[in-house]
Amino acid sequence: MIICENLHKSYRTGHGRHEVLKGINLRVDRGERVAVLGQNGAGKSTLIKQIGGVELPDRGRVIRGMSISWPLGFNGGFQGSLTGYDNARFIARIYGLGYKDTKTFIEDFTELGSALANPVKTYSSGMRFRLAFALSLAIEFDCYLIDEVIIVGDQNFQHKCVHELFEKRSDRAMVVASHDMTTIRExxxxxxxxxxxxxxxxxxxxxxxEVYSTPPHE
Amino acid sequence: MPSLRKGWTIQTRVIGALMLRELTTRFGRENIGFLWIMVEPLLFALLVGFLWRALKGPEEYGVNIVAFVVSGYIPLVLFRSCVQRGVNIFTANGSLLYHRQVKILDLVLVRFLIELIGHMMAYLFVGLSLFAFGMFPAPYDLSYLLLGWFYYAFFTLSVTMIVAPLSEFSEVLEKIIPVITYITIPFSGAFYLVGSLYPAAATVVLYAPLVHGMEMMRYGIFGPSINPQFDYVYPIAFSLPLLAIGLLLCRVVRRRLVIE
Structure with a gap:
């Protein structure tokens, strides 16, 4: 499981500090797929970064009882000037994966073809997400952190995502921040x-x- | 113990991957590829060496002048590059910190190791080439040459470890780094022998840890005729607390780091 205990996180702004998280308590168990809803700036990404250990909280702590992916999203995790292949090789190396199998898997899964040999900075956000998602599937985490993502792509790609995540890995946990209610319901x-x-x-x-979609009245 | 060994395995794996990645990013795979890391120090040292040769004649302090300049200059360039490359290292590599096993110390260590390897390769290459032309002696005592490199590099690492987190606190540091590295030149021992200075000046420069490392290296190359002046304990006693402060600052800065 993952337990967030009384997480506080603030950022420096022009005038003083802005506290984004003011005591978050959250428990995620194996197999749970938790949607995190909130207005822009509410702290969804901030929370996911604390869970993933990308940033450290001011106070409180995160107990990680299972392996957690890095936050998969539009940015982060990749070096823009390197190609998709080079990024894949780097990530395979630091997670101790064999590169050959990883390479075959991402070629197969992402369907990015020759684009994999181009620098990641030339990718669209959808392409980045495909690559990040494919890599994280290859690594086999217990819990996937997904930040602000609509599962984009054609029918075939969507089908593959559903197959890989729900059929082959139905026991995995997920923490998803998204504005897309259809995706979240699914x-x-x-x-x-x-x-x-x-x-x-x-x-x-x-x-x-329902509560999230109803605007709060003053 | 098994968890310690596992941690060690992960860290060495991460450092290896980071080094390969950094080499690919900086030098690409075209033409000579990663061998570029030794080109800059190599050209610098040779040009300055031959400039001195042209200006001052074939010898300095009784040894070949090109060998003398090269042996001082390459370590100095190492110090300068490490300090300069330590600036903003964490912000620039923020996306790597998405992967939890990448620690900020790894980032500093990797930059440092790449510079160290590059400059040592350049040193070896220049030394061998000049030796072939009779302009560089066979080392008098290789162990002192290596020991000197160790002392020099250790101090360099300590300073880099401080510069890297400090540069995240204040942008002023980035602006004054060139001045600092310039002022370091007389305190690097690169262009003189301590034994040939006025006693008062010698006392002053021996407060600089780099000078001890340099004198050791020169003793290892040229032997006792250069009257080397160094201490084994002082440079370490100076560098260790610096390193400790640096590690502490890194911890502090990790908490404050905002990653896009």
């Missing part, structure tokens, strides 16, 4: 809202989406 079996730097829990995904 992917997740639990949802929370981040508001005022705290987590609000709900019994069902639909309930969370």
């Amino acid at each position: 992917l997740c079996n639990r949802a929370v809202i981040i508001r005022d730097g705290k987590v609000i829990e709900f019994d069902t995904v639909d309930e969370a989406i």
